[in-house]
Amino acid sequence: MKKVGQIAGPASARSVSDRAIKPIAGRVVAKAAAGAGAPPHAAAAADGSRPLLQRLWEHRENYLLILPMAALVLIFSYVPMYGIVMAFKEYKMADGIFGSKWIGLLNFRKLFATSSFGTIMKNTLEISGLRLLFGFPAPVLLAILLNEVRHKPFKKTAQTISYLPHFMSWVVLGGIFKNVLSPSSGAINYVITALGGQPVNFLNSNAWFRVVLIATGVWQGIGWGSIVYLATIAGIDPQLYEAARMDGAKRFRLIWNITLPMMFPVMSVLFILSVGGILNAGFDQIFNLYNPLVYSSADILDTYVYRLGFGNASGDGRIDYSLATAVGLFKNVVGLCLVVVTNFASKRLSGSGIW
Amino acid sequence: MEKSRLDASPGAMPGGAADVRPSDSALGGSADADRDRGDRNRGRGGGNDGGSAALGRFGLFDALNYAFLAALCVSMIYPFWDLLMRSFASPADSMSVGFKLMPSQWSVAAYRVIFESGDIFVNYWNTIFRAVVGTGLSLVVTSACAYGLSRRTLPFRNGITLFFIFTMFFGGGLIPGYMLIRDLGLIDTIWSLIVPGVASVYNMIILRNNFQGLDAGLEESAMLDGANKFTILFRIVLPVSKPILATIGLWCMVGHWNAWFDALLYTNKPSLSVLQLALHNLLTRNQSSEMQKLLSMSSDASKLFTPMSAKAAQIFVTIVPILATYPFLQKYFVKGILVGSFKG
Known part of the structure; x- marks a missing residue:
C-alpha cells in the first residue's frame, strides 16, 4: 500500500497494445510499465530543498481544490469505518453506537x-x-x-x-x-x-x-x-x-x-x-x-x-x-x-x- | 455493495493506473482496431484482415462461427423482444406460452394504466433529477480534486492519494453506511441518492491521470502570460479534457439511472421513488401496493390487462431512454472501459 504513488503509473490502453506487440510472450506486460510512471518524483525532489511551509503556501489553491472531495470521502467513507465498533458491541437503538455495551468478540x-x-x-x-x-x-x-x-x-x-x-x-x-x-x-x-x-x-x-x-x-x-x-x-x-x-x-x-x-x-x-x-x-x-x-x-x-x-x-x-x-x-x-x-x-x- | 455503483465503469474492477490519452487512436475501440493496427505497423490502409483469418475461403469454421455469434445475438435480443410483445398483448396473449414474434391481439391497456396512475412521472422526475444533479456535482468535485492532485510538486501528494485509494479497498460496510445516512438526516430525501456518490475515487484517479498526461508546456506558457491557477484549470485543462469528462459523465448518468439499492435503503416515501425502485417493488412483491393500484384502475373492458403485461410495460418504460440512446452512445462507453478499467 505504501507505494501508492505508483498507481499514477503508466499503462494506458495504448501501452497495453504496444506492449502486447513485443513478441516475448510470458513477461511482456512487465517492466516497460514500471519505468514510465516515475518521472514525477524527480521534480518533487528538486523542489524539496525549499522550506515545507513555503511549498504548502504555494500550493494553497491546489489544496482548496482537493478539499471538497476530501471532506466528502472523510464523511462518507471514513466515518462509517468508525461504525465498525458496532461489531464489538451489543447495539441498542436507544443507547446509540457510543452508549451500547462492549461485548468483545x-x-x-x-x-x-x-x-x-x-x-x-x-x-x-x-x-x-x-x-x-x-x-x-x-x-x-x-x-x-x-x-x-x-x-x-x-x-x-x-x-x-x-x-x-x-x-x-x-x-x-x-x-x-x-x-x-x-x-x-x-x-x-x-x-x-x-x-x-x-x-x-x-x-x-x-x-x-x-x-x-x-x-x-x-x-x-x-x-x-x-x-x-x-x-x-x-x-x-x-x-x-x-x-x-x-x-x-x-x-x-x-x-x-x-x-x-x-x-x-x-x-x-x-x-x-x-x-x-x-x-x-x-x-x-x-x-x-x-x-x-x-x-x-x-x-x-x-x-x-x-x-x-x-x-x-x-x-x-x-x-x-x-x-x-x-x-x-x-x-x-x-x-x-x-x-x-x-x-x-x-x-x-x-x-x-x-x- | 453499492460503493462503486457510480464509478466510471460499473462493471470494471477497481484499480488505479491509467495514463489517459483519449485522443490516442488505440483507444478508439475494437471497431477501429483493424485500421489502427494496419496504420501503425505497416502503414497500409484497410484490407488488413482480422487476426488469424486466412484470406479467401469461407470454410466450415466460418459458417459455425457466424451461426454461433448470430445465435448469441438472438439470445441477447429475444428476452427483451418477448417482454416487449407481452407488454403490448391482450390479456389472453400476454400469458400465452412459448415463442410468438407478435401477439395476435394488441393492447396498450398496460401502458395506459401506468401513465394514467401518474406515479411514473414522479419516478421519472426523481431519476432524472438524481442523474443530472448527481453527475454534475460529481464531475465538479472529482475534476477539481484531480487537478489539485495532478500537480507533481504538491507536498504530501502520495499521502493524500493513499487517503483516497484506501477507501476503494476497505469500508465500513452496509450497516454503518446506512446509520451514517440516517444520522445525517438524509433518509427520505433525494440527497441520500446523490451526495454519497459524488466523491467517486475511481473517476477522480482516472481524471488525475488524464491531467498528468496533458502537455505541461501549455500550462507553463499560460502561467507566463499571467494566468492564475483557476484560469488555467477552467480555460485550458478542462476544455482539452472534454472527451474524458464526457465519457465519465455518461457513465455517471447510466450509473444513476440503474441505481436501485440506495433507493431501496434510503427512501420509503412513494414521492421519492425512482424508476428502478418502483420497478423493483412491482416485480418482487406479489401483492405490492403498486400492482394493486394499477389493477384497481382497470375498471372498464378497454383497460383490461394482466399483471404480466403491467410488469413488462413498466420494465420498458424504465429502460426506454437507455435503449433509445444506446446505439449512439455505446462507442463512448467502449472508449471509457479502455481508458478506465484496464491497467495491465
Missing part, C-alpha cells in the same frame, strides 16, 4: 457458531468459483470468435448487441429472466415441454438456481468483457501472423500459438484480480432473482448481511445490526487481505498489479 463467536454461516461461506465461494470457471473464459472465447469474422458490419453489430445487457440493472434483468424462465409461460420451458420434458421451476429449485445464476451472469458480462481482449488482439503485430502463414500454419495454429499467448498477460492480470474479489459473489443479481426457497443454495455473505440488517419480520425474522456489522467486517477484512495477496502475486507473476 461475542458477535463473531455467535456468527461462526451458527449453522447458516457455514452454508453462506460455502455458497459465496462456490458461486464465485463457478463464475470464475465459466465467466472468465467466455469473453476470451468471444473475442477470438469475433476476431475471426471478416464481414465488418456483422462484427460491429454483434459487438453492439453483445454489450447491451451490461447496461441494464439487475432489477430489469431479474424481471426479464423471471419471464423467460417462468414455468407456465416462459420460452425455455416451452422448448423443454415441446421436446417432451417436464417444465422446470428454475428459480425455485435449489438444483437449478446456480445454473441460472452462472448462465445469466455469463450472458450479461460476455460482450462487455470481450472489449479488453479485442483491443489486445488488435495490438498484435500482423507480421507475426504472416510469418506463421508462410510457414504453413492454419487458422487454429495461429489462434493457439499466436493469439492466445499474446492475450495471456492481460488474462493473467484480470484473472488474479478477479480472484481478489472472490467474496463478491454478485449481490445485485442474486438479490433480484432469489427467494426463500433457494436460500440454501443462493444465500451469500452480502444477502445475509442485508437480511440481518433490514430483513422484514415476515421473512427470516430478527434484525441484528451488530451481527450484520460483524459479518460485513469479516467480509471486508478478508476481502482486503485477498486483494493485497493477489496484487502481490500479480506483480510477481506478470510484473504489474493495481498498485
Whole structure:
C-alpha cells in the first residue's frame, strides 16, 4: 500500500497494445510499465530543498481544490469505518453506537457458531468459483470468435448487441429472466415441454438456481468483457501472423500459438484480480432473482448481511445490526487481505498489479 | 455493495493506473482496431484482415462461427423482444406460452394504466433529477480534486492519494453506511441518492491521470502570460479534457439511472421513488401496493390487462431512454472501459 504513488503509473490502453506487440510472450506486460510512471518524483525532489511551509503556501489553491472531495470521502467513507465498533458491541437503538455495551468478540463467536454461516461461506465461494470457471473464459472465447469474422458490419453489430445487457440493472434483468424462465409461460420451458420434458421451476429449485445464476451472469458480462481482449488482439503485430502463414500454419495454429499467448498477460492480470474479489459473489443479481426457497443454495455473505440488517419480520425474522456489522467486517477484512495477496502475486507473476 | 455503483465503469474492477490519452487512436475501440493496427505497423490502409483469418475461403469454421455469434445475438435480443410483445398483448396473449414474434391481439391497456396512475412521472422526475444533479456535482468535485492532485510538486501528494485509494479497498460496510445516512438526516430525501456518490475515487484517479498526461508546456506558457491557477484549470485543462469528462459523465448518468439499492435503503416515501425502485417493488412483491393500484384502475373492458403485461410495460418504460440512446452512445462507453478499467 505504501507505494501508492505508483498507481499514477503508466499503462494506458495504448501501452497495453504496444506492449502486447513485443513478441516475448510470458513477461511482456512487465517492466516497460514500471519505468514510465516515475518521472514525477524527480521534480518533487528538486523542489524539496525549499522550506515545507513555503511549498504548502504555494500550493494553497491546489489544496482548496482537493478539499471538497476530501471532506466528502472523510464523511462518507471514513466515518462509517468508525461504525465498525458496532461489531464489538451489543447495539441498542436507544443507547446509540457510543452508549451500547462492549461485548468483545461475542458477535463473531455467535456468527461462526451458527449453522447458516457455514452454508453462506460455502455458497459465496462456490458461486464465485463457478463464475470464475465459466465467466472468465467466455469473453476470451468471444473475442477470438469475433476476431475471426471478416464481414465488418456483422462484427460491429454483434459487438453492439453483445454489450447491451451490461447496461441494464439487475432489477430489469431479474424481471426479464423471471419471464423467460417462468414455468407456465416462459420460452425455455416451452422448448423443454415441446421436446417432451417436464417444465422446470428454475428459480425455485435449489438444483437449478446456480445454473441460472452462472448462465445469466455469463450472458450479461460476455460482450462487455470481450472489449479488453479485442483491443489486445488488435495490438498484435500482423507480421507475426504472416510469418506463421508462410510457414504453413492454419487458422487454429495461429489462434493457439499466436493469439492466445499474446492475450495471456492481460488474462493473467484480470484473472488474479478477479480472484481478489472472490467474496463478491454478485449481490445485485442474486438479490433480484432469489427467494426463500433457494436460500440454501443462493444465500451469500452480502444477502445475509442485508437480511440481518433490514430483513422484514415476515421473512427470516430478527434484525441484528451488530451481527450484520460483524459479518460485513469479516467480509471486508478478508476481502482486503485477498486483494493485497493477489496484487502481490500479480506483480510477481506478470510484473504489474493495481498498485 | 453499492460503493462503486457510480464509478466510471460499473462493471470494471477497481484499480488505479491509467495514463489517459483519449485522443490516442488505440483507444478508439475494437471497431477501429483493424485500421489502427494496419496504420501503425505497416502503414497500409484497410484490407488488413482480422487476426488469424486466412484470406479467401469461407470454410466450415466460418459458417459455425457466424451461426454461433448470430445465435448469441438472438439470445441477447429475444428476452427483451418477448417482454416487449407481452407488454403490448391482450390479456389472453400476454400469458400465452412459448415463442410468438407478435401477439395476435394488441393492447396498450398496460401502458395506459401506468401513465394514467401518474406515479411514473414522479419516478421519472426523481431519476432524472438524481442523474443530472448527481453527475454534475460529481464531475465538479472529482475534476477539481484531480487537478489539485495532478500537480507533481504538491507536498504530501502520495499521502493524500493513499487517503483516497484506501477507501476503494476497505469500508465500513452496509450497516454503518446506512446509520451514517440516517444520522445525517438524509433518509427520505433525494440527497441520500446523490451526495454519497459524488466523491467517486475511481473517476477522480482516472481524471488525475488524464491531467498528468496533458502537455505541461501549455500550462507553463499560460502561467507566463499571467494566468492564475483557476484560469488555467477552467480555460485550458478542462476544455482539452472534454472527451474524458464526457465519457465519465455518461457513465455517471447510466450509473444513476440503474441505481436501485440506495433507493431501496434510503427512501420509503412513494414521492421519492425512482424508476428502478418502483420497478423493483412491482416485480418482487406479489401483492405490492403498486400492482394493486394499477389493477384497481382497470375498471372498464378497454383497460383490461394482466399483471404480466403491467410488469413488462413498466420494465420498458424504465429502460426506454437507455435503449433509445444506446446505439449512439455505446462507442463512448467502449472508449471509457479502455481508458478506465484496464491497467495491465
